[in-house]
Amino acid sequence: xxxxxxxxxxxxxxxxxxxxxTFTEEDLAEALDKLKKTKSVLEAVIVGTCNxxxxxxxxxxxxxxxxxIKKFLAEWFAIPKEEFVPFLYVKKEAEATExxxxxxxxxxxxxxxxxxxxxxxxxxxxxxxxxxxTGTIFNTLFKQAITFGKKVHTETGLGExxxxxxYAAVELTKKIxxxxxxxxxxxxxxxEMSELTAIHFHAQxxxxxxxxxxxxxxxxxxxxxxxxxxxxxxxxxxxxxxxxIVISSTGADSFILNKTEVEKIIHERKNRPIFMIDIAVxxxxxxxxxxxxxxxxxxxxxxxxxxxxxxxxxxRIATQIEEWIDEEVYKFYQWINTLGVIPLIAALREKSFxxxxxxxxxxxxxxxxxxxxxxxxxxKHTKSIVNQMLKDPIxxxxxxxxxxxxxxxxxxxxxxxxxxxEIEKDKMNEEPTATYITRRSRS
Numbered sequence: 001x002x003x004x005x006x007x008x009x010x011x012x013x014x015x016x017x018x019x020x021x022t023f024t025e026e027d028l029a030e031a032l033d034k035l036k037k038t039k040s041v042l043e044a045v046i047v048g049t050c051n052x053x054x055x056x057x058x059x060x061x062x063x064x065x066x067x068x069i070k071k072f073l074a075e076w077f078a079i080p081k082e083e084f085v086p087f088l089y090v091k092k093e094a095e096a097t098e099x100x101x102x103x104x105x106x107x108x109x110x111x112x113x114x115x116x117x118x119x120x121x122x123x124x125x126x127x128x129x130x131x132x133x134t135g136t137i138f139n140t141l142f143k144q145a146i147t148f149g150k151k152v153h154t155e156t157g158l159g160e161x162x163x164x165x166x167y168a169a170v171e172l173t174k175k176i177x178x179x180x181x182x183x184x185x186x187x188x189x190x191x192e193m194s195e196l197t198a199i200h201f202h203a204q205x206x207x208x209x210x211x212x213x214x215x216x217x218x219x220x221x222x223x224x225x226x227x228x229x230x231x232x233x234x235x236x237x238x239x240x241x242x243x244x245i246v247i248s249s250t251g252a253d254s255f256i257l258n259k260t261e262v263e264k265i266i267h268e269r270k271n272r273p274i275f276m277i278d279i280a281v282x283x284x285x286x287x288x289x290x291x292x293x294x295x296x297x298x299x300x301x302x303x304x305x306x307x308x309x310x311x312x313x314x315x316r317i318a319t320q321i322e323e324w325i326d327e328e329v330y331k332f333y334q335w336i337n338t339l340g341v342i343p344l345i346a347a348l349r350e351k352s353f354x355x356x357x358x359x360x361x362x363x364x365x366x367x368x369x370x371x372x373x374x375x376x377x378x379x380k381h382t383k384s385i386v387n388q389m390l391k392d393p394i395x396x397x398x399x400x401x402x403x404x405x406x407x408x409x410x411x412x413x414x415x416x417x418x419x420x421x422e423i424e425k426d427k428m429n430e431e432p433t434a435t436y437i438t439r440r441s442r443s
């Protein structure tokens with residue numbers, strides 16, 4: 001059994017191709033069922049986000065599995081293989097497993113360290129598990145990956161610092177105000193950056209959202225999802241009078257607010273402080289505004305400095321996480337290798353407890369006067385002796401399963417205990433595991 005992933009993402013594939021490979025929520029169960037019935041595929045999980053489509057599969061043969069997964073994609077989306085295969089990436093065994101850990105921790109995301117992908121993969125796995133698309137291998141791998149993803153975000157704070165200008169505006173604001181849920185935010189402009197800013201501030205608890213735009217309909221469209229209020233550009237002074245926080249991001253080619261205009265508004269506000277962030281290029285707000293008492297003005301360069309510092313910190317943390325991922329993949333393949341000794345362990349336990357049962361029958365025949373309570377006590381203690389005797393051999397055989405000469409050692413183990421078990425050679429020292437261990441030892 002081999003682990004592989006076949007996918008498209010923002011790094012390899014333009015959006016006009018990616019958007020054609022979207023599994024709808026209604027069709028996902030049917031798609032998963034068809035994929036599971038595809039030749040060579042034993043287990044499957046489908047992960048779909050706006051930036052990636054990935055099929056994780058356990059297959060009986062790599063080349064056969066790859067061929068039939070590509071065939072499945074071509075048939076499901078009715079797209080000739082030659083149109084999308086050049087964009088596909090195919091990762092196998094240790095590389096595929098490492099990829100899953102990188103994706104789930106946000107190291108492979110467009111925004112380094114983003115946390116949303118963890119929940120998306122968790123949902124994809126649970127859906128596949130419920131649909132009986134997973135088995136022993138993926139139930140272990142995905143649970144391990146999800147636990148690891150949670151650990152990374154809890155212990156490193158990887159996704160906490162802002163690495164986008166719009167979110168940096170939120171982070172900077174939080175340094176000024178102790179709380180945001182009682183503050184009113186005014187967003188000047190109704191473009192994409194303004195929308196992202198509104199989303200970030202609303203997520204931080206801001207309830208009062210105002211939007212000013214030259215076109216009222218655009219302002220209203222942006223304000224509506226946040227139950228906000230829309231104003232025209234002519235009504236800007238009125239909106240400014242109500243705002244605690246101002247974020248400006250328009251396409252104007254000159255200042256939309258100068259020092260004199262803001263000074264008048266500050267006077268009307270009775271010197272109530274106002275926090276202003278200009279993320280437009282060219283700038284919307286005259287830098288001289290910052291000379292006024294009660295006004296705190298920051299521009300995009302201030303935010304970019306914060307973003308750069310945070311990104312550098314995320315990259316430092318990511319380097320540490322890469323080392324952790326190596327350990328996780330190594331642990332997973334150690335577990336994979338121990339699967340080959342399960343029949344040996346089962347045979348040893350079966351033989352041992354058969355001897356114990358035969359011994360109990362002999363004792364009962366020779367001591368017929370024993371009460372049921374006495375028989376129960378003897379049975380319990382003889383089983384305990386067997387379990388204690390088995391503990392070390394079972395531990396040692398698991399350790400031997402990951403050694404370079406595992407197959408030979410398993411044969412010796414069988415000979416010592418006279419076990420009639422055929423060694424599963426494909427589970428002893430699979431090449432991808434050995435290759436991965438070698439790569440780790442060089443690093």
